[in-house]
Amino acid sequence: MSEATGAAPQDDTLPATGKLLLVDDDQSFRQRLELMLTRKGYEVFAASSVAEARTLAAQAQPTHAVLDMKLDDGTGLDLVTELRSIRPDIRIVMLTGYGNLTTAVAAIKAGALDYLAKPADPDDIIKALSAEGDDKPEPPEDPMSADRVRWEHIQRVYELCDRNVSETARRLKMHRRTLQRILAKRSPR
Template sequence: MHNILIIDDDETFAAVLARGLTRRGLTVRQAADPQATLAALQPPPDGIILDLNLAGDSGLRLLPQLLAAAPAARVLVLTGYASIATAVAAVKLGAVNYLAKPATLDDILAALGQPAANPEAPLAAPMSLKRVSWEHLQRVLAAHDGNVSATARALGMHRRSLQRMLAKRPVKD
């Protein structure tokens, strides 16, 4: 695998990921929306890293078009909004793998079928349950533009309980 196409509307994340992949000797192209993506498919890439949430639209809608234009490409769905339902849908539509953000560069390359840079390196420990909960609270809070009351309603909890949880520092992994 030599050519990778990153489809992500988060320009900062895409740039950091592209820099890391380039340092590993891969050729990287980027696209931030469906129109730019279809133009970036020539020549067809070997691997595609697809964000699930593209400016409010689902990256899954783009998946069949990607595979039609680049049938040999290995598609990895990489998302900050992971769920079992979307993972199953992505694989049914042709994705070879599905990862939740944050993921390491080695995790991403492994999901695309690339060997690890250092196979002797120990596997990273998974996030603790407290850290996963903290990350989820932060994601839901960001989705509601920092509105604690709306976030509490979305989570089905009392506003004061959420405020107490948010007052604590993030948990270390």
């Protein structure tokens, strides 16, 4: 408490506000992100598919959206234009574990504000969602290293393959022993 006023010091950062549509088919990631975004002040409507997202979007008319690029029944890109038709000023951030330049350009052209690689830092998502007007968010102060992004991608594919080393190595087009060495190491910083 401040001695002069007897009041607690104020936090200069304003809480986020608005209805947010979160669409991701990775249940654990979606739940963590939903909790974090709720704590930041958003009213979160979470969906695991394009079909579920369409229903929630029509009901909630969200002001913000965080969309996964690759979903079981389509892509987050399928939703961008539809969300813009429901609410032209919606702020959309695309997430992907399979990033490449072509899909990033397509997401931005469709109307997404930003495009982040998964696992995206929650603070980077908040910055992208809360950037003023058409301003682009500031680049991250401490982005993940390329080695960390690679390691996270390998871990994600490994989990999607039910922790089967042979299947993961085949899908990543890498030698099984190389993959085993990578999996045995700690995550890079």
